Amino acid sequence: MKAMAELKQGLSEGWRSLAEGWEHIREHAGAAMTRFRRDRRPRTLPAASDENFPLSSPHWGVLAGEVFEASGKVVVRLEAPGMDAKDFDVQVYGNILVLRGEKRSVQEAGDGTWRMLERAYGTFERAFRLPAEVRAEEATASYRRGVLRIELPKAKPDAPRHVKVTVQ
Amino acid sequence: MDMNQKGLRREANEEAQAAPLVPPVDIWEDNDGITLKADLPGVAKEGLAVGVDGETLTIEGAVSLGESAKLKDVYAEVRVARYRRTFVLGRDLDSEKIAARLKNGVLELRIPKLEAAKPRRIPVRVA
Numbered sequence: 001m002k003a004m005a006e007l008k009q010g011l012s013e014g015w016r017s018l019a020e021g022w023e024h025i026r027e028h029a030g031a032a033m034t035r036f037r038r039d040r041r042p043r044t045l046p047a048a049s050d051e052n053f054p055l056s057s058p059h060w061g062v063l064a065g066e067v068f069e070a071s072g073k074v075v076v077r078l079e080a081p082g083m084d085a086k087d088f089d090v091q092v093y094g095n096i097l098v099l100r101g102e103k104r105s106v107q108e109a110g111d112g113t114w115r116m117l118e119r120a121y122g123t124f125e126r127a128f129r130l131p132a133e134v135r136a137e138e139a140t141a142s143y144r145r146g147v148l149r150i151e152l153p154k155a156k157p158d159a160p161r162h163v164k165v166t167v168q
Numbered sequence: 169m170d171m172n173q174k175g176l177r178r179e180a181n182e183e184a185q186a187a188p189l190v191p192p193v194d195i196w197e198d199n200d201g202i203t204l205k206a207d208l209p210g211v212a213k214e215g216l217a218v219g220v221d222g223e224t225l226t227i228e229g230a231v232s233l234g235e236s237a238k239l240k241d242v243y244a245e246v247r248v249a250r251y252r253r254t255f256v257l258g259r260d261l262d263s264e265k266i267a268a269r270l271k272n273g274v275l276e277l278r279i280p281k282l283e284a285a286k287p288r289r290i291p292v293r294v295a
Contacts, residue, residue: 112198146273
């Protein structure tokens with residue numbers, strides 16, 4: 001890379017943090033590894049076979065999810081940077097919350113070359129088991145700072161089995 | 169979840185806080201400069217630091233959760249409090265003219281090339 005290179009710090013420090021990182025990922029982030037599908041041809045990213053496109057964006061990305069519980073509500077957060085609220089599809093199936101989305105790539109203006117492509121693009125799907133019965137029809141979802149946050153009030157067991165939640 | 173597991177997880181969370189996460193980036197280079205995009209979900213403008221020291225560009229972000237302490241976490245995959253990544257800027261880049269923008273958890277940096285480093289187009293006049 002001509003214009004910019006990643007700075008590698010001390011090798012030993014690098015190995016240490018790498019080992020720690022993997023250990024941490026193995027224990028806590030297995031489920032956060034999310035498959036990004038590109039069934040349709042991406043509108044903007046050129047094909048990997050293109051001469052000026054030696055890199056291909058990854059098919060896997062880490063979308064960290066969290067489920068919180070408080071009196072009266074369940075809160076689910078998903079880190080999904082670089083999206084629009086309208087790119088999310090949030091649905092509740094019984095006690096399973098399903099989050100789908102599409103991360104779109106953006107065309108860069110003019111002639112140029114990708115030097116690094118580490119961020120994943122495409123469609124993804126994540127499912128979370130909710131710790132309690134919820135009133136899905138009263139759920140709210142918001143998207144801020146690249147984090148999707150869904151708040152679901154806890155409720156009676158006769159809650160509807162399948163409700164679509166609109167992302168605001 | 170039993171106490172032992174919970175304790176282990178807390179320990180791991182503390183470790184995670186000590187070791188910052190390396191954010192994934194896309195870098196696009198064109199004739200006028202480079203555009204860098206880094207995923208920093210949960211980072212507010214106030215928690216972001218972009219700095220250049222000599223040839224080293226450092227991106228640092230602190231996550232502000234914004235959740236009240238009353239919430240009990242049932243399940244957490246990656247609990248990172250901090251992002252950090254450093255790059256070496258090529259000599260052809262003008263580090264004094266870096267423009268930064270943070271939107272939807274994505275930091276976008278535009279670093280122009282020095283005038284001298286830009287390819288020059290020589291107009292051809294038809295005689």
